[in-house]
Amino acid sequence: MGWNSWNAYSIAVDETKIKDAADMLVETGMRDAGYEFLVVDDTWMAEDLADDGRFEPHPEDFPSGIADLAEYVHDRGLKFGIYSSAGTETCAGYPASIGNERLHAEQFAEWGVDYLKYDNCGDHRGRDALDRYAAMGEALAEVDREIVYAICEWGDNEPWEWARNAGGQLWRTTGDILPKWRATEDDAYGLGVVEIVDEMADPQIARANGPDGWNDPDMLHVGNGPGSGQAQLDDLDVSEEFPEVEQRTHFSFWCLWSAPLMAGNDLREMDATTKAILTNEDAIAIDQDPLGVQGTRDRVYGDREVWSKPLADRGAAVILFNRGEREVEIETHVEEIDLAAEADEYRVEDVWSDESWTTSDEIGSVVEPHGVAFYRVGPA
Numbered sequence: 001m002g003w004n005s006w007n008a009y010s011i012a013v014d015e016t017k018i019k020d021a022a023d024m025l026v027e028t029g030m031r032d033a034g035y036e037f038l039v040v041d042d043t044w045m046a047e048d049l050a051d052d053g054r055f056e057p058h059p060e061d062f063p064s065g066i067a068d069l070a071e072y073v074h075d076r077g078l079k080f081g082i083y084s085s086a087g088t089e090t091c092a093g094y095p096a097s098i099g100n101e102r103l104h105a106e107q108f109a110e111w112g113v114d115y116l117k118y119d120n121c122g123d124h125r126g127r128d129a130l131d132r133y134a135a136m137g138e139a140l141a142e143v144d145r146e147i148v149y150a151i152c153e154w155g156d157n158e159p160w161e162w163a164r165n166a167g168g169q170l171w172r173t174t175g176d177i178l179p180k181w182r183a184t185e186d187d188a189y190g191l192g193v194v195e196i197v198d199e200m201a202d203p204q205i206a207r208a209n210g211p212d213g214w215n216d217p218d219m220l221h222v223g224n225g226p227g228s229g230q231a232q233l234d235d236l237d238v239s240e241e242f243p244e245v246e247q248r249t250h251f252s253f254w255c256l257w258s259a260p261l262m263a264g265n266d267l268r269e270m271d272a273t274t275k276a277i278l279t280n281e282d283a284i285a286i287d288q289d290p291l292g293v294q295g296t297r298d299r300v301y302g303d304r305e306v307w308s309k310p311l312a313d314r315g316a317a318v319i320l321f322n323r324g325e326r327e328v329e330i331e332t333h334v335e336e337i338d339l340a341a342e343a344d345e346y347r348v349e350d351v352w353s354d355e356s357w358t359t360s361d362e363i364g365s366v367v368e369p370h371g372v373a374f375y376r377v378g379p380a
């Protein structure tokens with residue numbers, strides 16, 4: 001769990017914003033809710049590598065340097081992450097790490113970096129993905145510092161099959177998330193939330209998940225909309241607000257999948273609704289459940305879907321999902337979901353309303369369009 005600069009600020013990131021984000025993670029209670037890694041995404045580096053191949057920080061945007069920034073972040077009880085790419089350039093056109101993996105891994109370790117997001121842009125110099133990503137994985141394993149390795153090749157080469165062997169602790173399964181339900185042809189790239197839901201329904205992907213490596217369906221867009229940095233600065237068609245109901249669906253699915261939770265909102269402007277979603281303790285407990293299973297789709301009937309995953313206490317987490325445009329009633333049964341415990345009565349706890357009740361069999365709810373009911377179920 002953590003926060004990454006990209007969705008909020010895109011290419012307009014600088015050290016003041018990162019220091020503010022570190023302060024805000026503490027002040028808002030996000031850190032104490034579990035959001036621990038603060039990751040600076042693309043454009044932190046100068047336009048050229050130094051003559052010896054090392055990175056230099058962007059002189060105007062990061063004048064104090066990265067070691068200083070990492071210290072500032074560590075002093076607030078957080079971990080510090082950074083970004084590069086397994087090619088000649090980052091996606092924003094800054095220099096990246098292919099051919100300099102060892103040098104850069106050593107530099108990250110010296111700076112006090114705890115997490116590397118490693119992207120797929122630039123020229124690959126004829127090397128395949130496994131080769132390029134394993135080179136950085138090996139380099140990180142050799143430095144004298146624990147650095148979480150986040151592989152970001154957008155799911156292009158089925159990383160769930162090989163990213164663990166390349167040293168990755170998490171790997172993107174899918175393209176870039178947008179703060180909306182569905183992408184249109186006017187979006188230069190990206191996927192809406194429901195499109196990621198459909199890609200993550202693939203059992204081949206689901207079975208690769210956890211607890212020693214994680215499918216990453218991309219960062220959170222909770223709290224974002226047309227005003228967020230990515231929407232403003234990239235060639236995207238994000239003109240409408242991202243409705244609260246869709247944001248709750250987004251967060252619920254990420255938790256059901258045991259996905260990395262990387263917030264991406266401007267923490268200086270976080271409102272109560274956004275905070276309530278991002279810091280919901282029951283949702284986070286389902287996300288962080290020790291079994292680390294990615295919840296799967298149990299049944300589809302028209303626009304109604306039932307999803308669930310087993311939990312370490314032999315209970316289950318359940319999503320009743322309405323992908324349609326009108327309110328519907330969705331029902332499941334204790335036999336249908338991934339529930340190991342057997343009992344005469346089960347307790348159903350509603351993650352979003354905080355209500356709870358008991359049932360011997362049926363679990364159902366009226367669900368609004370694009371909405372979910374999100375439950376934790378266990379013996380009463």
Ligand code: GAL
Binds near residue numbers: 041090119121175
């Ligand atoms: C994309 C990546 C995004 C962001 C961006 C930066 O490739 O998927 O998450 O890091 O590059 O340019």
